[in-house]
Amino acid sequence: MHSRHTVLYICEEYLSGNRYYYKTELITHDSWQNPESIAWSRPRPISKATFIKQKKAGYRTEHRLIKKQPAKVIALHR
Secondary structure, eight states: OOOTTSEEEEEEEETTSOEEEEEEEEEESSOTTOGGGEEEOOOEEOOHHHHHHHHHTTOOEEEEEEOOOOOOOOOOOO
16 A cells, blocks of 8 residues: 555646546665665556545645647548
């Protein structure tokens, strides 16, 4: 179980209005005494409800605005 200091909840919002929620945790590849082995884990998807619940509980959260334009759909003619 991770503490409030070793977990980060992320909300990514795109210009299209879509939002995606993730959780990432501090992990070690060797030991906690070796600072060079500490890294963030791969972001794992979570629900909006989980994000809001953990934000209210005092966990660290981050809101990221992704400014990429939505993809254009190209019609292929046969």
